[in-house]
């Protein structure tokens with residue numbers, strides 16, 4: 001048996017032994033003696049008697065071990081033309097001081113803090129400062145509109161918001177303060193303060209409850225790490241579900257630290273002093289886990305890149321960063337590679353930058369299409385590793401464990417399940433399917449450490465959303481199959497979640513915005529294939545009788561509304577006005593069938609359909 005098989009088997013046969021051993025990579029103020037607490041099943045907790053501080057493990061531990069001079073973070077910002085490196089000592093000190101500043105505002109263990117910041121070092125400092133105090137951060141991605149921010153403020157009930165005055169997109173400067181102010185007119189919850197880091201590209205006007213980051217920090221005393229229970233929440237990260245209301249995915253402290261430390265060594269093959277770069281955003285789970293926490297827990301150097309794969313300034317940006325900073329491994333989304341490939345199909349750019357240190361390209365966030373896999377593989381001269389995970393899981397469910405035992409690659413497959421993930425393919429009745437049979441991908445409970453224990457403040461919603469469909473399993477929402485060698489092929493979502501340029505969105509929330517237009521009688525939004533972004537949302541709209549609006553005007557109104565209500569990141573542009581939508585006899589719109597036809601599949605006509613002629617009339621529109 002190889003090292004992978006051995007680890008995987010042991011993680012399922014002896015989870016206590018496996019995870020308690022993995023927990024030795026973490027410094028605990030009280031080491032756990034028990035791995036899994038199943039007393040409140042189906043809600044499981046890991047390391048119930050352990051106690052630790054995550055920021056201590058990410059920072060102080062390395063300084064205390066004599067590695068304070070090692071580089072912790074490299075900030076590289078082509079959009080501002082600036083950059084800076086932080087040693088572990090410097091980052092620890094900045095985090096301790098900002099933690100002291102937050103404590104001075106009354107933030108303590110269990111309090112929530114919303115972080116609304118772009119890809120700047122202060123975002124990392126704010127997150128780790130919360131962790132230091134045992135406070136719970138909730139980072140909101142900058143591309144969301146005020147209403148989305150408001151929903152998160154309402155649900156998390158933060159004591160403080162920490163923000164920057166602006167984010168910088170290649171096409172424009174995005175002022176954050178007006179977005180926050182508008183969100184606060186929508187949400188009924190009132191945080192005590194908003195701390196604003198002023199950036200020179202657009203300084204914010206500060207109001208009564210607003211505090212300037214720099215002045216606040218100048219007066220603050222450093223705060224030490226506060227021990228918390230392993231089961232205490234470290235953060236809440238909101239993600240799109242199938243309804244318009246985002247789900248507050250909870251991450252605990254202990255399981256998270258243990259799982260991430262395990263992955264850095266065993267999946268990514270990255271250890272102390274290695275330079276690691278995740279080109280994503282701190283607003284997404286990939287950013288939480290692999291820009292901030294995992295590389296620092298491992299004592300590696302993390303690159304924080306404020307820029308895009310193309311246009312900042314060109315399609316060589318990624319290779320420049322790898323070359324300049326000596327990056328060992330890059331983790332990004334397939335979309336980023338597709339964007340580079342579109343501009344530089346013959347791969348002239350990589351040849352301009354010596355990349356002697358570069359060992360592996362990791363891709364996740366959406367399906368890695370074989371064409372993109374082959375382009376990267378052929379032109380970059382490193383293994384290209386597809387791996388599959390979700391906001392909920394916090395770390396890869398399936399991957400090629402490059403550090404533990406590199407396995408052969410199969411293009412189109414995310415390789416094999418990682419320890420603790422008992423992945424099964426189920427049919428609609430919950431029966432486990434055979435190799436190569438496609439079905440719903442589910443994971444046998446309990447989920448391993450680091451996966452969500454619940455949704456913020458709503459155990460019942462957690463159970464209803466993920467555990468109800470199949471008794472004893474977590475429903476991933478993805479469909480796919482496993483082959484004879486145990487390789488997992490993830491084929492796409494089976495629900496109304498779509499993936500636009502690696503950004504997860506709910507068609508339900510876009511539908512809600514479209515449906516609120518006075519001319520719209522009913523609508524369906526589905527994700528359709530896009531060569532660059534993987535998927536794009538597309539709306540099919542039935543007008544109210546007597547509506548006089550032209551198709552063009554309606555489209556402009558709807559596009560503007562989705563930008564305003566959800567955000568530019570939805571990339572919503574496509575509206576088709578149709579006579580009717582296909583429905584079941586009980587009135588449910590046949591979205592799944594519509595999706596299948598739009599994706600070019602030979603969808604069978606469901607037996608429950610009310611009027612097959614409606615679907616026939618829609619077919620050419622869906623295919624067009």
Ligand code: COA
Nearest residue numbers: 142143169174279280286333335336339365501502568569
């Ligand atoms: N703050 C404010 N606005 C943002 C934003 C942010 N943090 N991120 C994106 N936006 C805006 C963009 O400016 C754009 O607005 P526009 O319609 O006015 O031009 C819109 O949201 C869509 O942005 P984006 O998805 O970045 O599309 P793009 O066409 O500008 O760029 C790519 C395409 C492929 C270069 C880009 O999507 C990309 O870098 N993808 C990588 C994805 C990724 O890292 N995903 C994380 C999961 S691992």
Ligand code: AMP
Nearest residue numbers: 364365366367387388389390391490504
């Ligand atoms: P998010 O929660 O934003 O990380 O999105 C998770 C979803 O992205 C998953 O449920 C999948 O649909 C999709 N996804 C992520 N990684 C992969 C992958 N490697 N292959 C296929 N789909 C993926």
